[in-house]
Amino acid sequence: MKLQTNNLLGWAMVIITLSFVGFWVPQEERQLGSSYLIFFFHFPSALNCMEFFLLGGVFSAIYLRNKNPSMDLWAVASIEVGMLACTITLVTGGIWARAAWGEWDTWVINDPRLMSVYFMWLTYAAYLALRSSMDQGKRRELYCAVFGILASINVPVVYYAIRIFGKENHPMSLTLDTTSMKVTQWFGWAAFLVLYIALVRLRRNYYHRCRQLDRLQEKFNRAQI
Amino acid sequence: MIRTLAAVSIPALASSWSTRVFAQAAKTPENFQEAAANNTPDFRLYVFAAYGAVCLLLFLFSLRTISQSKRLEERVDDLEERLALSSAARNLPGKGDPTDSPG
Numbered sequence: 497m498k499l500q501t502n503n504l505l506g507w508a509m510v511i512i513t514l515s516f517v518g519f520w521v522p523q524e525e526r527q528l529g530s531s532y533l534i535f536f537f538h539f540p541s542a543l544n545c546m547e548f549f550l551l552g553g554v555f556s557a558i559y560l561r562n563k564n565p566s567m568d569l570w571a572v573a574s575i576e577v578g579m580l581a582c583t584i585t586l587v588t589g590g591i592w593a594r595a596a597w598g599e600w601d602t603w604v605i606n607d608p609r610l611m612s613v614y615f616m617w618l619t620y621a622a623y624l625a626l627r628s629s630m631d632q633g634k635r636r637e638l639y640c641a642v643f644g645i646l647a648s649i650n651v652p653v654v655y656y657a658i659r660i661f662g663k664e665n666h667p668m669s670l671t672l673d674t675t676s677m678k679v680t681q682w683f684g685w686a687a688f689l690v691l692y693i694a695l696v697r698l699r700r701n702y703y704h705r706c707r708q709l710d711r712l713q714e715k716f717n718r719a720q721i
Numbered sequence: 722m723i724r725t726l727a728a729v730s731i732p733a734l735a736s737s738w739s740t741r742v743f744a745q746a747a748k749t750p751e752n753f754q755e756a757a758a759n760n761t762p763d764f765r766l767y768v769f770a771a772y773g774a775v776c777l778l779l780f781l782f783s784l785r786t787i788s789q790s791k792r793l794e795e796r797v798d799d800l801e802e803r804l805a806l807s808s809a810a811r812n813l814p815g816k817g818d819p820t821d822s823p824g
Contacts (some may be wrong), residue, residue, distance in 0.1 A: 503783065507780075508794055510776065513774060514776075517772070518769070524766065531768065533765065533768040534764075534768050534771060537771070537775055541775075548804075565789055580778075580779070580782060584775055584778070587771075588771060588775070591767070591771055595764055595767075599810055626807040630822070633821040647750065694783075695779070695782065695783060695786070698783060698786045698787060698790065699786055701790050702786050702789055702793065704789045705790055705793035705794055705797060706793060708797050709793055709797050709800070710799060712797060712804065713800065714802065715804060716804055717798055719804060719808070
């Protein structure tokens with residue numbers, strides 16, 4: 497699939513999700529009222545951020561095995577998009593927590609899942625900081641690949657945090673009553689997945705160009721000498 | 722007739738307006754405790770504002786990446802062209818080629 501087609505399809509699906517949320521699903525939930533509507537953006541971002549972080553770990557492992565520089569580019573692109581999705585998850589989760597529990601601040605400290613998501617966000621922020629602090633080359637690719645694999649270990653911990661550490665506030669899963677809610681939930685997930693895949697491909701293209709430019713500049717400098 | 726209508730309708734309109742204003746004020750995001758009493762305020766405006774912000778963020782991120790890639794592509798093309806020109810200039814006959822020398 498072409499890059500622009502992928503991007504347009506993603507946006508079209510996001511708009512359809514938004515119209516489902518606006519016109520199809522019930523506007524009130526029994527306990528949470530209308531604040532539950534944020535779930536249809538919060539859930540896809542949360543699930544997709546974990547998928548892209550795991551994917552980053554897989555690409556890093558393939559890089560370590562094959563030493564193929566292209567895998568390093570795919571890994572950083574996946575992790576960047578995962579970071580974006582994770583930030584959206586944290587922000588929408590905070591807004592929802594304020595609406596549902598009346599708290600902005602204690603949700604991070606008290607809840608095992610939210611605490612682990614916050615930790616995951618910080619870990620990947622450290623990955624990006626490490627990457628930007630080193631010069632391009634084999635050494636950076638190697639360090640980032642090892643960091644990417646180690647950081648991805650936290651992803652299953654986030655997913656199973658409630659089973660491992662016990663439930664505080666955050667539910668393991670939200671029980672949706674109607675078909676429209678379930679369809680919107682999974683359609684939203686697919687919509688954001690398509691959009692994030694398009695974003696990963698865009699970022700990978702960008703890094704590919706950066707690498708091309710570095711090589712050409714090196715060649716050019718040698719030719720000048 | 723007009724006076725009578727005005728005398729009846731203006732206080733009615735004023736009271737309905739004030740009722741609406743107070744009802745709106747009661748639906749501020751500070752009123753979260755109502756959720757527990759199963760009498761939740763209407764968050765739809767805030768939810769859709771959050772959705773809009775998320776979409777805008779993703780859209781700007783895509784646009785920024787596309788424009789950065791295009792700029793890089795132009796620089797890559799430019800450098801490739803310059804490299805090709807410089808290598809062509811070096812390969813011109815009589816320019817440092819030992820076979821061209823008469824001796």
